[in-house]
Amino acid sequence: MPKTTGIEMCKKLKNDLRTDHIPVILLTAKAQDKWRIKGFSSGADSYITKPFIKEELLIVIEQLILKKNKLIEKFNKDYSGLIDKNRSQRKKNKFIDKTIDLIQQNLDNSDYGPPELAKDLSLSESQVYRKLKAITDKPTSIFIRTVRLEEARNMIENSDKTISEISFDTGFNDPSWFSRAFKETYGHSPSDHAK
DSSP: OOSSOHHHHHHHHHTSTTTTTSOOEEEESOOSHHHHHHHHHTTOSEEEESSOOHHHHHHHHHHHHHHHHHHHHHHHHOHHHHHOSOGGGSOOOHHHHHHHHHHHHTTTOTTOOHHHHHHHHTSOHHHHHHHHHHHHSOOHHHHHHHHHHHHHHHHHHHOOOOHHHHHHHTTOSOHHHHHHHHHHHHSSOHHHHHO
């Protein structure tokens, strides 16, 4: 690359909120340990030296894809781990943390949707969509709904509020829509969850 090194480019990608989720494989002629350490310190997901074996590169790519798919599966199975208010228990992902925090700050605002979230993240709607889809396999609107529903689930378990009150507190204007979305996500109605 003419005006930058692979390590510098990797640092830029990994320090940019728009691109930090993209896996980076450094393929380089610099085989010394100091360069490998610099490569991994810059955020590279893998470091392969030239000459390289094509099969090795393909296996590394395959493993990165498997890792991404496992992360998506974890997000889809463990809503409470995703939304957990205790940040130290969350996987360290600045984008997801910031996104969840913004949704939680606007929880009772039923008009808070993808355009407002994108504006608050200082990204375009399409950038937020692509990034959420890449990390969680959920489009922005479904991710927002997931956060709202997890907060509602926590309220049902830990408060004396009615289901209708909780639906309004979590940004659902229609309690029957809230109940359908809750059942679709958790497999049972909010009233059954309260029991």
